[in-house]
Amino acid sequence: xxxxxxxxxxxxxxxxxxxxxxxxxxxxxxxGYFIYGYRHFSSRIKGGHTNYKIRIATKQRLANADYLxxxxxxxxxxxxxxxxxxxxxxxxxxxxKFNPVAPEGKNIRFFAAPLTQIAEDNGSAIMRTMVTVxxxxxxxxxxxxxxxxVIQDRFLRKGENVVKANMDAxxxxxxxxxxxxxDLSDLQLAAGDGKERLFLTGxxxxxxxxxxxxxxxxxxYPITPASDIMEYLIKKLPDVGGHVLQTEDxxxxxxxxxGSSFGGSRVCTSTSGPGLSLMMEAIGLSGITETPLxxxxxxxxxxxxxxxxxxEQSDMYAALWGTHGEIPKIVLSxxxxxxxxxxxxxxxxxxxxxxxxxxxxxxxALSLADQTVEPxxxxxxxxxxxxxxxxxxxxxxxxxxxxxxxxxxxxxxxxRVFPGSKGGIHHVTGVEHNEVGRPIEDAxxxxxxxxxxxGKLAGLELPNSFSFDGDDDYELLLIGVGSTxxxxxxxxxxxxxEGQKVAHLHIKALSPFPIASVQSYVERAKKILVIENxxxxxxxxxxxxxxxxxxxxxQVKYDGNPFVPSEIYNYIKEMN
Numbered sequence: 001x002x003x004x005x006x007x008x009x010x011x012x013x014x015x016x017x018x019x020x021x022x023x024x025x026x027x028x029x030x031x032g033y034f035i036y037g038y039r040h041f042s043s044r045i046k047g048g049h050t051n052y053k054i055r056i057a058t059k060q061r062l063a064n065a066d067y068l069x070x071x072x073x074x075x076x077x078x079x080x081x082x083x084x085x086x087x088x089x090x091x092x093x094x095x096x097k098f099n100p101v102a103p104e105g106k107n108i109r110f111f112a113a114p115l116t117q118i119a120e121d122n123g124s125a126i127m128r129t130m131v132t133v134x135x136x137x138x139x140x141x142x143x144x145x146x147x148x149x150v151i152q153d154r155f156l157r158k159g160e161n162v163v164k165a166n167m168d169a170x171x172x173x174x175x176x177x178x179x180x181x182x183d184l185s186d187l188q189l190a191a192g193d194g195k196e197r198l199f200l201t202g203x204x205x206x207x208x209x210x211x212x213x214x215x216x217x218x219x220x221y222p223i224t225p226a227s228d229i230m231e232y233l234i235k236k237l238p239d240v241g242g243h244v245l246q247t248e249d250x251x252x253x254x255x256x257x258x259g260s261s262f263g264g265s266r267v268c269t270s271t272s273g274p275g276l277s278l279m280m281e282a283i284g285l286s287g288i289t290e291t292p293l294x295x296x297x298x299x300x301x302x303x304x305x306x307x308x309x310x311x312e313q314s315d316m317y318a319a320l321w322g323t324h325g326e327i328p329k330i331v332l333s334x335x336x337x338x339x340x341x342x343x344x345x346x347x348x349x350x351x352x353x354x355x356x357x358x359x360x361x362x363x364x365a366l367s368l369a370d371q372t373v374e375p376x377x378x379x380x381x382x383x384x385x386x387x388x389x390x391x392x393x394x395x396x397x398x399x400x401x402x403x404x405x406x407x408x409x410x411x412x413x414x415x416r417v418f419p420g421s422k423g424g425i426h427h428v429t430g431v432e433h434n435e436v437g438r439p440i441e442d443a444x445x446x447x448x449x450x451x452x453x454x455g456k457l458a459g460l461e462l463p464n465s466f467s468f469d470g471d472d473d474y475e476l477l478l479i480g481v482g483s484t485x486x487x488x489x490x491x492x493x494x495x496x497x498e499g500q501k502v503a504h505l506h507i508k509a510l511s512p513f514p515i516a517s518v519q520s521y522v523e524r525a526k527k528i529l530v531i532e533n534x535x536x537x538x539x540x541x542x543x544x545x546x547x548x549x550x551x552x553x554x555q556v557k558y559d560g561n562p563f564v565p566s567e568i569y570n571y572i573k574e575m576n
Contacts, residue, residue: 006065010051011074021052032192037370062486134173141188207232209344216242287327292351310560335485352386389415394423402436465514470503477525
């Protein structure tokens with residue numbers, strides 16, 4: 001029996017591709033399998049080729065497989081685009097409705113199955129989703145009852161008859177494949193462990209983490225691939241007295257965040273590259289007024305509109321240095337959905353503690369890929385509102401004078417006060433100011449105020465700024481950021497199996513950058529490979545900018561698709 005298997009369904013956008021994959025993936029996740037599901041989709045609402053690739057395994061995998069065991073095709077285009085991924089002996093199930101033509105030169109098991117016709121015979125063509133899931137279950141040797149809870153969750157509100165009709169369609173799909181009499185026993189999966197785990201995307205985890213961190217307001221403007229964070233919180237925030245406000249644009253979203261944060265709320269917004277560009281002036285306002293702020297930036301293909309539904313990691317420069325002028329800024333980069341949850345909670349604490357704009361930088365593969373995740377430990381979540389002015393400090397403000405909100409504190413972090421606090425009145429302005437917030441152009445105060453703000457993060461290394469895994473006496477060091485973590489881990493497995501001494505350093509804080517720690521790992525390596533999804537090697541250049549000394553080799557990919565593990569492995573073999 002197999003300990004992992006790769007499955008894909010493809011067709012035209014709007015044909016139920018996502019729901020087909022979601023039913024299969026959710027059911028198998030509930031039965032103790034680890035799932036990684038990635039959607040390739042067009043930026044059109046309807047039409048254009050789309051597919052959903054799922055990796056099913058008995059241990060966690062955080063990347064697509066290099067190959068396919070099973071391909072489900074709803075049109076010929078799916079076969080033409082994806083059949084090259086089918087491994088020797090794989091299975092292709094194509095809907096007979098479009099008279100499919102099998103790929104040439106492939107040693108596969110081919111079924112021209114009447115998926116649509118079976119669905120119509122069972123009540124409606126729309127149930128082709130369930131027929132397809134049933135056909136897949138037959139290939140995998142999975143009991144149809146595995147899917148009952150998922151079907152009930154989806155359809156029970158419409159009545160028991162609808163649940164039964166969908167189960168009947170699923171079993172009809174199973175029966176058709178089983179009746180063909182072809183031996184498929186080599187594709188049966190080993191049993192899952194039956195443990196209950198979460199199944200969610202990075203976007204879902206960011207939304208969940210915001211909720212756990214105490215967020216009660218989210219002004220935002222929809223943009224792919226960040227909109228799911230907004231949609232998650234639209235459903236959840238009203239239950240705790242919170243609100244999501246769809247604004248007219250990203251500029252309004254961020255300025256509303258600044259006003260809400262100034263008033264004492266924990267607030268966030270989400271966007272992608274084009275929206276982040278529009279937010280830059282307001283990010284500067286957050287910086288000079290020292291107002292805490294959390295922004296989710298889910299990177300996608302650029303520049304301009306670029307490729308809205310395709311993967312890239314090209315916003316790193318923008319997140320770090322896009323703002324005019326110079327302000328301190330925290331930029332975090334989680335590598336999986338679990339980290340999205342915990343690092344989101346950390347982001348709010350850091351924003352409050354250091355009174356700076358904080359960006360949680362994900363990428364399309366991380367934000368939209370479905371992942372099996374261990375249940376979150378909410379005892380790990382703490383809420384730290386930072387340096388709030390005490391009653392004694394407020395009472396000490398001389399009558400008739402303003403509160404020193406921007407006091408020249410030794411650590412650069414001035415006491416913060418919420419509106420309405422007696423003794424806390426002060427000016428707030430986007431121009432340079434003195435300790436009470438009054439506009440001023442005095443050269444000495446300007447220099448001192450700049451040094452105060454920039455000094456907050458100077459020399460700071462945040463907890464969990466990176467992760468390290470591998471041989472202690474490594475010769476090759478692989479360095480990545482964001483969703484490349486799972487891919488690099490798999491490439492390492494193959495290299496370790498061949499006896500190579502290799503290690504993996506994954507960067508999770510781009511600002512403040514963990515300079516000393518990264519340098520200590522880099523200087524021990526004979527070869528260094530930095531793996532990232534952009535054209536110019538942004539992560540490698542960020543390390544150079546921060547003074548990291550090393551002979552960096554870069555492997556970059558910027559065609560809109562994530563790496564697959566073999567691409568990294570093969571590149572390393574060529575290096576050697």
